[in-house]
Amino acid sequence: METVGFVGLGNMGGAIAANIGAAGYPLIVNDLNEEATRPLLESGARFGATPTEVAEGSDVIVTSLPSPREVELVALGAGGLMSGIGSGKVYVDLTSSHPNTIRKIGEAFRAKGTEVLDAPLIVGKGGIRERSVQVLASGDRAAYDRVKPVLDAFSDTVVYTGELGTGTYIKLAHNLVRRGIGLAIGEGLVLGAKVGVDPS
Template sequence: MARIGFIGLGIMGGPMAANLVKAGFDVAGYNRSQAKVQRFAEAGGTPATSVADAVRDRDIIITCLPDSPDVEDMALGEDGVFAHAREGALFIDMSTIRPATARKIAEAGRAAGFGVLDAPISGGERGAVEATLSIMVGGEAADVEKARPVFEAMGKTIVHVGPAGAGQTVKAANQLICAVNIQAVAEAIVFLEAHEVDPATAINALSGGLAGSAVLERRSASMVGRDFQPGFRAKLHHKDLGILTSAARDAGVTIPLGAGAAQLMSALVAQGHGGLDNTALLKLVEELSGR
């Protein structure tokens, strides 16, 4: 089995790396926070003390990091992955970053003798823990097939969506749909409550029709209960929607619903709620409704 180096052991990356260990892979994990490295070691992984330690002699290197500059520095920096990994290794970035950054890293990686895939994920913390993530992959077909057993240890839906950068483009579309859907469910809950209709009962009815969605099924109960413990933090969705609006502008595409959702998420973060789950958009609906 492939020997894996995993960098970024946060809310998503930690359980993803642990699932690779459960699947039988030899995984070295690194994170700037040593507490997270220790938790990974307790899950059976090999703790790494540096980037070099995590990637040296590894067949596949995976990163799951917060933003485009983090990934670019980790891949291309003087002390980064390409500086320490063996030639011929496969680099897979599973962060959510700008498509243009993904293409830049892929070009630099191929020139240096590495395979490169951009493979962002959807499914939240629950999907990471349960290994049911959706993984949208951009890059060369041969590299995708090489990585497929690794992806299958972390997710249920693995789709090769196109060349380098395509994975990140699809992820941006995913974040648009999710944000608009969360906002719609939030508005529906406040609307139902204003009319003194039990939202849980109403959602049970709505889920069986065309209004049904993964957001309605998986997230509405916590929204009704005002439980905004983070599965996917609002500040990260805010970052992702910035990627979306920038990429849409570059392509000359109008996204009025996406832009509106981006503004609402920005307002939520500006109010100091960036650490809450993205379903805390419900708080804004209540505030704007005077409730």
């Protein structure tokens, strides 16, 4: 079974990594807040002192980070994944990021023999811990087929969406639609209130 490296153990990342570990995958974990690694270490995961160390010890590397800035820093910055990757590894970013960011990383990583996937998430009502998650994966198809069992370990639906960056575009469109619906509902309630309709 492939060793999975995981960087970014916040509310989402910690739960995702726990589900991957529960599926039997050996884990190497890292977070700026070392306390966030404790539950996983107590469950048998190993600690990687830096993203470089995580990448060196992993077959599949996963990140779940706050924004494109952190993704680029962890992937390409000093002590980052770039210094630890090599031929035959696969990198998967779960962050709601930017297509240009993941494509920049993809170009750099492929030059060292590591394939890259972006796989942003749509979380359902059941939440991350209950695996109520849809994964929108894109990138090299063979790399996707290889890591799909890892994605299945923390989700209930995995969709392959095409070339690198496509999954992120779909997630951005999804966010736009959701926010648009929310704004429309708000406008409707205001309109109703103005003409005397009880919002309840």
